[in-house]
Each structure stands twice: as C-alpha cells, then as structure tokens.
Amino acid sequence: MIVMNWRKPKVLSNSDRVAVWKSKELHGRFYKALSGPDVDQIASVSWLQFGDLFGETEGFVCAIMDEVIKTRNYRKHIMKDGTLDICRACHRPGESLRHIVSGCSHLANGKMRTPG
Numbered sequence: 001m002i003v004m005n006w007r008k009p010k011v012l013s014n015s016d017r018v019a020v021w022k023s024k025e026l027h028g029r030f031y032k033a034l035s036g037p038d039v040d041q042i043a044s045v046s047w048l049q050f051g052d053l054f055g056e057t058e059g060f061v062c063a064i065m066d067e068v069i070k071t072r073n074y075r076k077h078i079m080k081d082g083t084l085d086i087c088r089a090c091h092r093p094g095e096s097l098r099h100i101v102s103g104c105s106h107l108a109n110g111k112m113r114t115p116g
C-alpha cells in the first residue's frame with residue numbers, strides 16, 4: 001500500500017505575495033525602492049519580460065536589485081561570518097552595494113577593480 005503524505009501546496013494570492021515581499025527585511029528594500037513616488041514601476045521591471053538575458057545574468061541583476069551581493073556589509077550582517085565591514089576601495093566603514101554604486105569616494109573617481 002502506498003501512503004501519500006503530500007501536503008496541499010499553499011497558494012498565495014498576488015496581494016498576499018506582495019505583503020510577504022514587503023515584510024521581508026532585506027528583500028523588502030527593493031519593494032520599497034520600487035514603490036517610491038518618482039519610480040515608474042512598469043518601466044523598472046519591463047526588462048524581465050523580454051527573456052533575452054542568460055538565466056545567470058538575469059539572476060545576478062535580481063540579486064543586485066535585492067542587495068544580496070556578497071559585499072563586506074552583507075557578510076558581516078547577513079552571513080555573520082565575522083568580516084570587518086570596511087570598504088576595500090576607500091577603507092571607510094560600510095561596504096554595502098549602495099556604497100559601491102553611489103557612495104564610495106574612491107570608486108567615484110573612476111577607479112574600479114575586482115573585489116578580492
């Protein structure tokens with residue numbers, strides 16, 4: 001006799017999915033940014049419908065949008081691996097993705113290198 005022990009999958013409505021997304025500490029940041037008053041939500045995510053990127057590339061862009069890139073800030077606060085959260089480029093505290101993209105004085109001067 002075969003015993004089926006499957007639970008019925010929980011299917012959330014779109015509004016429930018949005019509520020879960022909004023409630024997430026890290027992933028909810030992108031939702032909040034996307035919901036800003038000056039943001040065109042449709043234009044911001046329309047690239048996802050074209051399907052012309054490699055899956056890995058699309059996943060990497062989504063990881064960047066969700067700020068789940070392994071910066072030193074991410075390693076310290078999310079991975080909790082004891083990393084000292086000092087920017088490798090400017091040597092100031094707080095090597096977050098936002099710092100790298102728009103706040104790092106060293107990188108803003110046009111100097112880029114692969115983080116090691």
Ligand SMILES: [Zn+2]
Pocket residue numbers: 087088089090091092099103104105106107
């Ligand atoms: Zn920096």
